[in-house]
Amino acid sequence: MEQHPQYVPGFLDKPEFDRDFAAREQIEQRLQLLDSIVEQLSDTKVLLDHDNYHNSISFYRNVRFLSGENVPGTNVIYEDMKQFFVASPDAPLPPQSTETNNK
Template structure:
């Protein structure tokens, strides 16, 4: 990995980090992005409209869906894979020995819950797989754009250091994203102080 790539990685991982260190100009001419362009695709406005319509149609088929609070998620008893067999046995025993069913248990509603769970499990995995792919792809395209931004910022910073026309104003504008970074005046003062103490 080049010094440029290493610096880009450092800043990309911590968006509160100070500005990238200055590097020789030739680093910018040949340095590659740290990752290949993994996603190159376009969605038309109609594509987005169609996707939103499909999502809305799925939601319309599931009007009973609810949202749980983080506390509710923690407190609700969970039926994991290991408990499915237990539930199957309880369902059978409730049918063959209903005399042991507590009075507060509504068997009809419990059976509706069981049936709904089975139906939802038929498409749950497919929806999770799709949302995982959407999330992963969104992270990749966002990362690729961010890496390009950092490369441009570093290039502008080098150009400003070399006094190229128009670079300083761009650099000062972009530098606001990294408030911990020293300004050109602060760097000049630091250099002067080092020279004076030498």
């Protein structure tokens, strides 16, 4: 429209179009920034999920061991937790810590 103003229809409000176009560019820049922030937060969440999962397994394995050793109070905890750590037949269990392997 800038290069060929003679073809802009009279009913088209060119200044309004220009304002809308400028606003759209500003929104696009903000969306790109937000996309970057969302990606960074998502990546951070994945790392935290990984840490939490492995720490939970370590805790569960320790409670399972203590329950097997008949440490008072651990059997109830083990029974409550074991439903969340059912091994899938397809998925191998994560490696156990060396402390548990030596027992």
